Amino acid sequence: MSATSPSSSVQQARKALADRLRDIRVESGLTATALAEEAGWHRTKVSKLEHTATSPSAADIRTWCRVCGVPEQADELIAALRAVDSMYVEWRRLLRTGLRRQQEARLPVYERTRRFRAYSSWLVPGLLQTRAYTTAVLRSVQKRSGLRDDVDAAVASRMERQHVLHSGDRRFALLMEEAVLRSAVCDASTMAGQLDHLITCTSLPQVSLGVIPMGVGRTRWPTEGFWIFDDKQVNVELVSGYLTITQPGEIAEYAQAFTELAAMAVYGDQARALMRRALGALH
Template identity: 60%
Template sequence: MSASPSSSVQAARRVLADRLRELCEDAGLDGKSLAAACGWHPSKVSRIATAKTSPSADDIRAWCRACGAEDQTADLIAALRAVEGMWVHWHRMERAGLRRAQEAVLPLYDRTLWFRAYSPGLVPGLLQTYRYTEDVLRGVQRRRVPVDDVAEAVAVRMERQYVLYEGHRRFAFLLEEPVLRNALGSAETQREQLDHLLMVSSLPHVSIGVVPTQLGRPRMPVEGFWIFDTAQVNVELVSGYLTLTQPGEIKAYADTFLMLADTAVYAARARALIRAAMSSIG
């Protein structure tokens, strides 16, 4: 597994490495003995045991066999898969097309009751109209996905918006003001999208805040992110999709969301900014 920018991924890799090292110690083996039993160079054992290299599933099978702990193999491979799932490159997630990537997150949306999202560049997916979504996903497909299943992917994204209209869930969206004027697609598409934002903002369990563009505003570079309950954060980066589950990192994003929320405007003031953006469309 390639290294990711997330300390969550590194922490999970260290936990897996510690479990493998403990198996070796419990079996009374040192690194050289384990390497000999597996037919490896001793440096490979050292790299895996110190989390410098992520093992493969076959490596885990060989390690457990050498330690006489084959009953641990399935659990350790499951842990490996969990670590690998924290950081997924786009080419891996989207190699079969965009529809499957959209379907993969449906269970997460089904079980989440409290959604928080910050977007510096685009309207968040749950708030997008059909044509706006089509423009977004068409742009993604042209950049990096050889399979053209945009229509099917749009349908899946539209389907998952049902959660927005279930009153037992809560939603808090923060949009940077330029999102309202990003000129994505046609003028008609943008007007329709902004009108949809006005409609959704009237739902009692939905909060839409707009962070105004203003001089002297204290800010730091923040990527767009989603917080699902208090269980995980997802971040879409240029190279891949990051899932954070470490409590400390979830708290860091929750704190950042609160900081940004304090700078946003809501209700009538937010709707005024949306209407001003609509009026500016040629």
């Protein structure tokens, strides 16, 4: 993970780990210079680690704990490091094991969530995608990124995730920009099927599906797509990577953004009218 991150949640987690390392050094009675010398490091490395200028590796943490006389603390600190690393993951790292694994990794948070809120500025939200639409989207990702072809398995995993729509006491508030209804991410036949499916989804009692018209007066401008899972976690799809937010203050900011976007959306008959207009344009 880079020294700078797009989320204060990540920065705070990194600082907490750095502070723990500093506390261990201070309690051992070692100066930063003495620790660096004993570890065989450059004299500035300890300072950079304690001030989050660089992130430690697992090997760095083991060496730090050994030199400070507390090797038994290394495993716990390495676990904390891995938790920080998983908060912001670059796409190239996330996708290197294939699309299927990336889809499967998201299933647990969907299964434990009861209140879903999502906003999308460029794609139909995954829970409402048809199999053909998902295939077109993931095939594009696979080709663009030069990944091995496990698209069929990845599509099957995403389709399996949709069972949460019809199981348990769950509620879904989903928003999308009108431009999503007209985005050429697939062929006309696939998009027509997707629009028909969205029209059907507007009648699901557990789903509130809003569309933000292109001509609406804006109090909040289009932003990156995000999902809010209960009030416990936010996932954001950035251009560069995938961000997981658990800091309450940041979750509240996304909840406020969702509230403002939802106020600009239309629902029910008005939303269906926009969908049918987009469907008519395909023909």
